[in-house]
Amino acid sequence: MNKTIGFGVAALAVLLGIVVFGPLYNVAEGYRGVVTRFGALEAVTEPGLRWKTPFIESVTEMSVQSTKGSLEKLNVYSKDVQQFDAKITINAHLMPNMVGHVFSNYGKDYWNVLVFPRLYQQFKDASGQFTAAEIVSNRDKLASTVVAMLNEDFLKAGIVVDSLQIEDIKFTKEYEKAIEAAAQAEADVKRARQEYEKAKVEYGKQVAEADAQAKATRTRAEAEAYQTTVKGNAEASAIAARGKALRDNPQLVDLITAEKWNGVLPTTMVPGSAVPFMGVK
DSSP: OOOHHHHHHHHHHHHHHHHHHHEEEEETTEEEEEETTEEEEEEOOSEEEEOOOOTEEEEEEESSSSSEEEEEEEEOOOOHHHHEEEEEEEEEEEOGHHHHHHHHOOOOTHIIIOOOOOOOOHHHHTTTTTHHHHHHHHHHHHHHHHHHHHHHHHHHHHEEEEEEEEEEEEEEEHHHHHHHHHHHHHHHHHHHHHHHHHHHHHHHHHHHHHHHHHHHHHHHHHHHHHHHHHHHHHHHHHHHHHHHHHHTTTTTTHHHHHHHSSSSOSSSOOOOOOOOOOOOO
C-alpha cells in the first residue's frame, strides 16, 4: 500500500513539474524563438524567458548572428571556358524581422535548402563574366560580384551576406602551364624592353661623347689653322716689307753684308778669282 502511495506521489510530482515548468522556455541572446502550434507557425519571440502551451506548442531556436559556411571544390568555368575548382567561404545572418518567413519557407536547415544552392549558382554565373586571367589577378572583384548577386536574392528571403572569400582557386594543369609560359614571355618582353632602353641610353651617351670629341677636334683644327694663317700672313708681310726695302734701297744689301762681315779675308783663293768684297762709295 505504501509503495502504491509513493508511486502516486512521484507521478503527481512529475505531472505537477510538467504543468508548472513545462510551459516555460528560454531564448538565448542572439537567437529568436520560433513558436509553432501543431507544426504551424504561431509566433517569433525575443530572447528571454517565455511561456508556451504544454503539449500543444513547441519552440525552435534560430540564430540571428553571423554564421559561417563553406563549399569545397566548386567546379565552374570562366568566361574564356577555362575549368577551375574553388573553395567558397560565406558569412551570413538572418534578418530578425524575417525569421518567421525563413522558417516557414525554408525551415531551420535553410543553409542547405537555400544558401548553399544559391551560392553555387551565383558563383557559377559570376565566374562566367570573368576571364581566367581576371579571376587569378582580381578574385576580390569576383567575390564582390557574387555578394551583390546573392544579396539581390537573399534580401527578399530575409538573409544578409556579411562577407565572402574565394580560396584555393585551381585551374587545370594545362592552363597552369600556359599561364606560366605567358608569365615567362611577359617577363622576357619586359627584360628586353629594359635592355633596349638601356642600350638607347648608352648609345645616346656614346653619340654625345663622339659629338663632343668632334667639336673639340674641330675647334683645335680651327685654332691651328688660324694660327698657321696668322703666322703665314706675318711672314708674308715681313718678306714683302723686306723686298720693298731692298727695292727702295739697293745699298741695303751691302750694308747687311758689312754688318755681318767679321773682318777676316779668305786665306785660300782660286787662281784668277777676285777678292770677294763689297763696293763702298
